[in-house]
Amino acid sequence: MTHIPHGDHWIAGRKTRSEGRFSSAPATGTSHEFSAGTPALVAEACAAAHAAFPAFAATTREERAKLLETIAGEIEARGEAITAIGSAETGLPEARLQGERGRTTGQLRLFADHIRKGDYLDHRHDAALPDRQPLPRPDLRMIQRPIGPVAVFGASNFPLAFSVAGGDTAAALAAGCPVVVKGHSAHPGTGEIVADAIAAAIEKLGMDPRIFSLVQGGKREVGEALVQDPRIKAVGFTGSLGGGRALYNLCAARPEPIPFFGELGSVNPMFVLPEAARARGKALGEGWAASLLMGAGQFCTNPGIAVIIDGPDADAFAEAARAALANSQPQVMLTDGMAEAYRQGAARVAAGAGVRALLAQDCSGRTSLPYLFEVSAADFLGNHELAEEVFGPLGVIVRVGDAAQMEEVAASFGGQLTVTLQLDDGDADFGRRLLPIAERVAGRVLCNGFPTGVEVADAIVHGGPYPASTNFGATSVGTLSIRRFLRPVCYQNLPDALIPEDLR
Template identity: 65%
Template sequence: MTYHPHGKHLIAGERVASDKTFSSDPATGDAHDFSVGTPELVNRACEAAEGAFDAYAATSREDRAAFLDAIAEELEARVDEITETAMAETGLPEPRIRSVELPRTANQLRLFAKHIRDGAYLDVRHDPAMPDRQPMPRPDLRMIQRPIGPVAVFGASNFPLAFSTAGGDTAAALAAGCPVVVKGHGAHPGAGELAAEAIQAAAERTGMPKGVFSLIQGGDRTVGQTLVQHPLIKAVGFTGSLKGGRALFDLCAQRDEPIPFYGELGSVNPMFLLAEATAARGAELGKAWAGSLCMGAGQFCTNPGIAVVLDGPGADALRDAAKDALEEMGPQTMLTSGIASSYKDGATAMGKEAGVTAIVTTDPAERSATPFLFETDAETWMSNEALGEEVFGPLGLIVRCRDAAQMEKIARGLKGQLTITIHMDDGDADAAKTLLPVLERKAGRILANGFPTGVEVADAMVHGGPYPASTNFGATSVGTLSIRRFLRPVCYQNLPDAVLPADLNG
């Protein structure tokens, strides 16, 4: 059954319309009208979140876990409507939504439910009183992690579920005990509305306070600016462009009370192909790389856009195999017309850079992506910062090095990345050991003999990295460690048991 959006915001359990509307820009099917967000609606949502904070922060871990489980169930109950709506809005294929992204979104909600039930995230510490200690007695000290307050979350364009309304940032904040205000992404407002309805249904089922969640749709820059500068918001989760994220990050820092901005801003995710692996498997690696580049039309923040390789026959085999594979790739629909236009502009600019050779060039039609492949040498790469900027789509650049020392120099000059991959055989172990101390300072996740597209939702995952990959190198937006972004340690000195938080009396 086709879903017809109501097109309203969801604020503290109520559907709220505004005077103006905007139209969605679907890849297929009919456009729909949605209410435009305003600073006044942002203020209403933030006040509702603050009004809910004391009660929600005081809920038990079991009650919050039941809430998260219920959200997962409500999302799954809407799988047909969500799949149909998200496919139409984004152009993503049915298996990506139905079989990958919706299950991932539900599973990460359940993972956080399990995580908070376990309780280890609280990092409880207790130094018992020592009244007879000399020369001074020691007081009773108990420490625990406590929720920080209402959290703002900005939905991402490339993941209409897993990084958006009910995605990882929202799940982590709700698990921590923080109400959430989401600024929905205009690329998929219908999917965002459905996810918000699922959260609201779960809140009602489990008796959560009304202001625990709100969704604001659309609006101009003032809506996002108002949200991150609202005095009741205590942290921001963001996934998007470097330019937009940096602007919001600066606004957070300029507040009377600066707050943390956890932005994931982009990455070219370089691969380092070591000598023996390239000699033995150059063609195989080239073909596999092409497949990774084109997965999801290259619209992943972990897309491996750069291949750093030692010059020689292995590099030739890599290039030729990647070329052959990419030339067989057909056009894919991109998430929005704007993303498609930016991709084409980025590819055109890359082809005009001095010292860059075009290996595969295409002419993408409107709102579609077709692959590009370029090649350059290490000297050109290191002298031109533009070559290290992300082009969001299926574009690859091969960087040829004359020796291992030059490869290490490239590694040392890298900006922060989400991921870095080492392709190696057993005989490359010494070279990998030399590179690893350099690379681990540059990225949040380091892989061997794989491709970074596909981020496992697990306890040990790190999805973040040094700037500009993210704005906080000590945080992750995927995995259970991400809950720490929305907690702060509080020490209680000499408080009687009857007054302490329940989790300190367990």
């Protein structure tokens, strides 16, 4: 099935064309023209979302669950077309996009089930105690209520699961919040067809079309206008540290500051403990290399740094990783800009004091080849830039002198999405010392696995201390992510005639 883009925005249920245009830059196939966003279009979308909010917040959980399930069905009905245009725009393999589509529809249905159960409402009730001395207690009921219209920024590296109908949009709609999406210009055709699916679901159910808008493209001022619009009450963002921090600062500087839930960057360090290194260093090196290569290294959970005690076991680990990476084929990156940024990041690492290249290859254009470097713990600790994310298949091995120095390196990291501990039974005592450090640093701590890929589930946490994310108490994946778009309201002595259905 072929999708020929119409090139329009979706503003409150209407296809809307703007004078400004931009062209897509696909990895393969034909480029298409799309309308470019403007601050005026953002204002129109936000005004519509604001007007729709009271009624949408008052819909039942069942109504919103059906909306999420219907969106999932409409996405599946367009599955072949989504895969075709998504693969052309991003260069991602069809199998990857099919899997990501399944994750996207799966999390929509997961949220439908979640809100039907009602546990997320966190309903609490302290019954009145009129005869209590010395003072009576009033009747108190608490429940979580939707926060208001939400702005969502599509991610570059997940054109489906973190974009127009991704986890942020699913969580916001589930909570009862209208959504205004700023589409990512790296895959506008993919974003458009998913927006078509959302609009079709809303129309099929006879719901207010103003609860969803997509603004495509546009200059930086479009994103700035979106987070500064007084009708927006929260923002979900996945992207670069620089861009996210700029938007976060704008949210904080508003006359009414609002929460900015940004996932900004992580190197996801992996610690190879001594017994694990001795027993399976070669296999761990090969597995680490495979994780680095997955998706051309364009995953926010890419484990870019491996920490291991220096010696023969570290030599075996490093050689296995180098050989596996050297045998890999060039991979297409999401955009030309990302490919260039990857090469610049590799050059920055290579220039670091004490850094030794184990694998350095020439890559050009939109393709990437892996890089592998190693450095001593002393030189690593002396150069903060070595702990900064390079978005692509690049790995750094940090050789430490002993267990105490591994703990020192672990404590030096800023906030991370993940920390991985590779350990065997004989490493248990050392693992118990590292675990408190790891949990202070990261939102997810893994043992004996690789962090690339995130399971969409109730217990998952995809977030962490800054700069991994801007709100350490939140997650952008899993059912707990709905709490970002809710706030607690306490009702005191509310008469029965006014008690909302969810409080009964």
